[in-house]
Amino acid sequence: MTEADDDSLARAILGEELAFNAAEVAAEAGVTIDETRRLWRALGFPEHGVERAFTRSDIDAVARLVGTVDAGLFDFDTAVNLTRAVGQTMARLADWEVGALVHRVEELEASEEATGTRVGSALRLIEDLMDPFEALLLYVWRRHLAAAVVRMETLGANEEDLHxxxxxxxxxxxxxxxxxxxxxxxxxxxxxxxxxxxxxxxxxxxxxxxxxxxxxxxxxxxxxxxxxxxxxxxxxxxxxxxxxxxxxxxxxxxxxxxxxxxxxxxxxxxxxxxxxxxxxxxxxxxxxxxxxxxxxxxxxxxxxxxxxxxxxxxxxxxxxxxxx
Known part of the structure; x- marks a missing residue:
């Protein structure tokens, strides 16, 4: 797969162009460059220096997260910990999902629905799956959040340390x-x-x-x-x-x-x-x-x-x- 193919898949999944560098993300989100890099590393991604590797959604995500800190819901260190939890969980989910879908892409290319390239079949599969899978993620997260809250109580967490x-x-x-x-x-x-x-x-x-x-x-x-x-x-x-x-x-x-x-x-x-x-x-x-x-x-x-x-x-x- 060529670099152009990689870019096409990335744009299809992200739905946006990579138009901002880290300094621009920090400036628009109202945080320091160090805080931006810390959050990005917590998600599990390498730093990009001055490279334009971020989208408008990246800026919005940082701004929303910092907004919860400014509102006093939790401090920045807790925000980083939550970001790391999301990053590690989603990284494994993404690897698992891609591993499962590779076989489906190969099946599509071997069928009458073939597009002529694996990239084409992958793009079509992404387009068909994106919305229902995002809805499924939100549903499963809410169910597990409810179960976790109940579990904390039923497992007998003491009042001094809920952990x-x-x-x-x-x-x-x-x-x-x-x-x-x-x-x-x-x-x-x-x-x-x-x-x-x-x-x-x-x-x-x-x-x-x-x-x-x-x-x-x-x-x-x-x-x-x-x-x-x-x-x-x-x-x-x-x-x-x-x-x-x-x-x-x-x-x-x-x-x-x-x-x-x-x-x-x-x-x-x-x-x-x-x-x-x-x-x-x-x-x-x-x-x-x-x-x-x-x-x-x-x-x-x-x-x-x-x-x-x-x-x-x-x-x-x-x-x-x-x-x-």
Missing amino acids: TTEVTVGFADIVGFTALSNEISRDKVGDLVELFESRCADVIATHRGRVIKSLGDSVLFVSPDAISAYDTAEGIINVVGRDARMPDVRLGLASGSVVMRLGDVFGPPVNLAARLTAVARRNRIIIDAATAALLPVDQFETRRLPARPVRGFGLVEPVAVRRN
Whole structure:
């Protein structure tokens, strides 16, 4: 694809010409050049110096964001953090979307609807998808915002620190992923990871949990209580580990207080859940003592395993668990 093709696609997506440099954006938005560059970096883009790389919409976006700061809704540092959250989220979404649509562009060019070039098919696809997908983004954001507000309350956030809450953290890990990825093609590795992540996400959502992050061969999630976390872990084993076409998995669960910030979670339970997967056998669940104490004894059978050193935690007694 030529540079002209790239420009055509960019203009089609942005809907505007790149007519302003960073200094002009800053001047028209009423901010300093340093603040403009800080916001642009937070979105995840490199600086452009004196190059005309910005549109009128870029100016409007900066002005709106700074307007919320001037109105006292939050300070500039918070604005940068929110901008970084949006940038990181949208960057991954855009990569995911483009990866999915590449196949559709190739299909269009191989069909009777071919335009003669992939750029032509891409432009037509963008034109057809832009408005409905933008509406979908706004709808999904509102739904997740509502769910996040409710979740902050139901997870038991204390009044002194709304970021801190008690949860059970789960870590699902594909067994032998490195060796497996060396044995199969890159396309098959990608398909495997996508299937693993999607199946885990479906199970986690079904049991009222939330995916925090996917790391290719592993998924980190949180659940509102230990029983839901166990049901989630068992569900992941059922749809991944017990499928003959999929690799085996290991699950670690740990409970306690975590800090929820910028869409991520931090705290000892997060690290311990990840460490416990190294203890678990194939298609088995290993939990910590805190999680074991939260499971009703009339529903679950737990068995303490020999203490062993766990990096960052000293000697730990992992607990094997199963339903009665």
